[in-house]
Amino acid sequence: MTVPFLDLAATHREIQAELEAALHQGLEAGQFIGGQGVSVFEREFAAWCGAGHCIGVGNGLDALTLALRGLDIGPGDEVIVPAHTFIASWLAVSQIGAVPVPVEPEMRSFNIDPDQVEQAITPRTRAIMPVHLYGHPADLGPLQVIADAHGLPLIEDAAQAHGALYRGQRIGAHGRVVCWSFYPGKNLGALGDGGAVTTSDTALATRIRMLGNYGSRQKYVHELAGCNSRLDDLQARLLSVKLRHLARWNARRQDIARRYLSGLANSGLSILPVPQDWAEPVWHLFPVFTPDRAALQQFLAAEGIATQIHYPTPPHLQGAYQTMNLPAGSLPLTERLHREELSLPIGPHMSDDQVDQVMDAVRRFFHTS
Numbered sequence: 256m257t258v259p260f261l262d263l264a265a266t267h268r269e270i271q272a273e274l275e276a277a278l279h280q281g282l283e284a285g286q287f288i289g290g291q292g293v294s295v296f297e298r299e300f301a302a303w304c305g306a307g308h309c310i311g312v313g314n315g316l317d318a319l320t321l322a323l324r325g326l327d328i329g330p331g332d333e334v335i336v337p338a339h340t341f342i343a344s345w346l347a348v349s350q351i352g353a354v355p356v357p358v359e360p361e362m363r364s365f366n367i368d369p370d371q372v373e374q375a376i377t378p379r380t381r382a383i384m385p386v387h388l389y390g391h392p393a394d395l396g397p398l399q400v401i402a403d404a405h406g407l408p409l410i411e412d413a414a415q416a417h418g419a420l421y422r423g424q425r426i427g428a429h430g431r432v433v434c435w436s437f438y439p440g441k442n443l444g445a446l447g448d449g450g451a452v453t454t455s456d457t458a459l460a461t462r463i464r465m466l467g468n469y470g471s472r473q474k475y476v477h478e479l480a481g482c483n484s485r486l487d488d489l490q491a492r493l494l495s496v497k498l499r500h501l502a503r504w505n506a507r508r509q510d511i512a513r514r515y516l517s518g519l520a521n522s523g524l525s526i527l528p529v530p531q532d533w534a535e536p537v538w539h540l541f542p543v544f545t546p547d548r549a550a551l552q553q554f555l556a557a558e559g560i561a562t563q564i565h566y567p568t569p570p571h572l573q574g575a576y577q578t579m580n581l582p583a584g585s586l587p588l589t590e591r592l593h594r595e596e597l598s599l600p601i602g603p604h605m606s607d608d609q610v611d612q613v614m615d616a617v618r619r620f621f622h623t624s
């Protein structure tokens with residue numbers, strides 16, 4: 256039996272009739288930009304997160320960029336970001352002319368270490384951007400305390416955390432503004448690009464909506480130099496369908512993660528994720544760590560088990576950030592995670608037999624079974 260990394264086709268087969276009905280309604284409505292499908296989804300997703308407002312945008316990177324612009328952050332400003340993240344978190348900051356200032360992770364949830372944030376703050380710092388990587392919430396409480404002490408907003412990158420709980424409350428309404436991606440493989444994914452921003456700050460919501468719509472709230476009146484980044488009506492309708500299934504799909508991911516965590520406890524891996532007491536993660540990814548990553552990945556591939564690496568090269572060592580002068584060795588924890596990380600298959604349509612097959616193969620690799 257082969258084990259795909261994520262079986263998206265199975266997800267769509269399960270709800271095919273609902274998706275087709277939603278597409279049919281969208282075609283009938285015929286308003287593909289700014290249609291009712293978008294406003295309905297925005298209302299549903301805001302309510303689901305417990306946020307006052309949701310603004311649909313073109314993708315997750317735009318969600319971050321628009322949130323930063325919405326807060327009037329720009330050239331000459333600094334934004335504190337996790338060193339260990341997908342590069343989009345940094346690129347959003349660079350795109351508006353500001354400087355990403357990386358902070359190392361704490362090694363329990365692999366998210367930004369609140370204990371190291373304060374020393375990264377300078378007079379130019381304008382925001383702190385935690386990322387809920389792998390679907391595990393960052394420790395927002397201490398981050399908010401630091402943010403408040405310095406008068407800074409928290410801009411959350413929740414691209415991997417749809418439905419995750421921080422101290423019992425869904426991600427989406429903790430920080431000043433929360434940014435989402437609906438890239439197809441996300442826990443809540445569109446059938447193409449999509450993104451959103453949630454916030455309970457009404458003035459900020461209005462400004463972000465304008466910025467993504469040519470700086471306009473009234474046709475042909477342009478108050479701001481905005482851009483075009485909107486969620487398509489058809490994608491919004493498909494997202495509304497998938498949102499109805501998200502809690503159940505996340506619960507299945509949590510079930511698989513529990514099986515992995517007990518079955519792989521003494522398997523020879525150097526680090527396993529440990530859900531922290533503040534968090535109920537939704538396991539967008541299931542990361543494991545070993546210095547023998549390349550060999551383990553090859554061994555699993557030979558067994559028909561697909562894995563991925565998140566991520567092979569940290570942002571500070573990418574060509575895009577060579578001018579930042581952060582050579583190899585400057586962010587050692589991040590670099591270790593990037594050297595050793597391997598994501599095992601996980602998804603709502605993975606069977607127990609497939610999970611057992613993965614665990615058995617990992618144990619055989621390390622000769623622990």
Ligand SMILES: Cc1ncc(COP(=O)(O)O)c(C=O)c1O
Nearest residue numbers: 314315316341343344414436438
């Ligand atoms: C942590 C993180 N931030 C931002 C993004 C950007 O989202 P998108 O691909 O929708 O632009 C992604 C996903 O791709 C992500 O994983």
